[in-house]
Amino acid sequence: EDKVVQSPLSLVVHEGDTVTLNCSYEVTNFRSLLWYKQEKKAPTFLFMLTSSGIEKKSGRLSSILDKKELFSILNITATQTGDSAVYLCAVERGTYKYIFGTGTRLKVLA
Amino acid sequence: EPEVTQTPSHQVTQMGQEVILRCVPISNHLYFYWYRQILGQKVEFLVSFYNNEISEKSEIFDDQFSVERPDGSNFTLKIRSTKLEDSAMYFCASRGIEDKEAFFGQGTRLTVV
Numbered sequence: 001e002d003k004v005v006q007s008p009l010s011l012v013v014h015e016g017d018t019v020t021l022n023c024s025y026e027v028t029n030f031r032s033l034l035w036y037k038q039e040k041k042a043p044t045f046l047f048m049l050t051s052s053g054i055e056k057k058s059g060r061l062s063s064i065l066d067k068k069e070l071f072s073i074l075n076i077t078a079t080q081t082g083d084s085a086v087y088l089c090a091v092e093r094g095t096y097k098y099i100f101g102t103g104t105r106l107k108v109l110a
Numbered sequence: 111e112p113e114v115t116q117t118p119s120h121q122v123t124q125m126g127q128e129v130i131l132r133c134v135p136i137s138n139h140l141y142f143y144w145y146r147q148i149l150g151q152k153v154e155f156l157v158s159f160y161n162n163e164i165s166e167k168s169e170i171f172d173d174q175f176s177v178e179r180p181d182g183s184n185f186t187l188k189i190r191s192t193k194l195e196d197s198a199m200y201f202c203a204s205r206g207i208e209d210k211e212a213f214f215g216q217g218t219r220l221t222v223v
Contacts, residue, residue, distance in 0.1 A: 045213065096158035099155065100155075
């Protein structure tokens with residue numbers, strides 16, 4: 001059975017801290033891994049990773065994929081209160097399906 | 111910036127009633143999806159739709175559910191006879207041929223009472 005597992009389930013940090021969120025997967029017919037940020041309603045896209053070892057970066061956020069060990073990490077440096085959200089990892093299986101993990105709830109305290 | 115729009119944002123319905131959730135995907139997108147998220151739980155795949163037919167569906171998507179693209183712009187999810195456990199946030203998403211990521215709408219919160 002396909003599965004996507006995220007850890008930790010929740011995390012509380014202080015502004016300025018660096019956090020690392022983990023996503024491991026066992027999915028047949030893997031095509032890509034995506035990270036989304038979910039604040040109140042719709043998940044908003046952060047990164048898509050298809051190749052191992054190539055870091056994607058956007059401001060204070062970065063992500064990398066390891067297709068051999070079947071995991072990805074999302075790093076957030078110098079966290080701000082606006083980073084508080086649920087971070088979702090999704091794996092694209094084939095063309096027609098994204099499988100989501102349970103998410104990591106991040107709370108950043110001022 | 112183009113976006114996926116969903117209506118209504120919140121719907122309350124009585125158990126056993128039929129509901130139709132509406133979505134307008136991003137124009138020129140060709141892949142469409144419905145997902146749901148029960149409060150406090152993970153986002154779950156329901157169905158994907160491509161080339162005017164269902165491409166894949168989950169075990170959640172039983173005979174009570176159906177999808178339709180009645181015209182060139184709308185994509186609807188119908189639940190024929192709602193149950194209490196259908197209460198959830200329903201997300202529509204779409205993706206273009208060249209895109210890898212799906213773009214999500216703001217969701218419809220369905221409450222079955």
